[in-house]
Amino acid sequence: MAVKAPAPRPLSPHLQIYRWSWTMAMSVAHRITGSALYAGTVLLTVWLVALASGPEAYSWVAWFFGSPIGYLALFAYTWILMHHMLGGVRHLIWDFGHGMEPTERVWLARMTLIGSTLLTVLIWAVVLVLR
Numbered sequence: 001m002a003v004k005a006p007a008p009r010p011l012s013p014h015l016q017i018y019r020w021s022w023t024m025a026m027s028v029a030h031r032i033t034g035s036a037l038y039a040g041t042v043l044l045t046v047w048l049v050a051l052a053s054g055p056e057a058y059s060w061v062a063w064f065f066g067s068p069i070g071y072l073a074l075f076a077y078t079w080i081l082m083h084h085m086l087g088g089v090r091h092l093i094w095d096f097g098h099g100m101e102p103t104e105r106v107w108l109a110r111m112t113l114i115g116s117t118l119l120t121v122l123i124w125a126v127v128l129v130l131r
Helices: 022-053 055-066 068-095 102-130
Strands: none
Touching: 022 055, 022 068, 022 102, 055 068, 068 102
C-alpha cells in the first residue's frame, strides 16, 4: 500500500503581504499596553508596600515618584492605562456588532489613540491644578 503525500497547503500571509493599518497598529498597541500594565502594577505595589512599611521607606518612594523620572513613569502609566481601557471599550463595541464597517473600524482605532492622549492630558491637568 502506497502512502500518499499530504496535499500542499497554502502558506500563511506574512507582514510583507499586509499593509500597515490603523486597526493593526491599535491591536499591537493594545497588546503592548496590556503587557506594560504589569510594570505599572509593580510600581503601584512598591508604593503600597512602602506606604505600609513606614515613613523611612515611603520617603524614598515619594522622592522617586516626585522626581522627573517618576513623573514621566506616572504619566506613561496613565497613558498606558487609558489606551488599554479605550482599546477594551473598542472591543466591547465590536462584541455588540457595532463599528464593523471599514471606515468605522478606522475611526474607532484613531479615536482610541486620540482619546487616550486627551484623557491623559486632562487627568494630569486636573491633578496639577488641584495640587
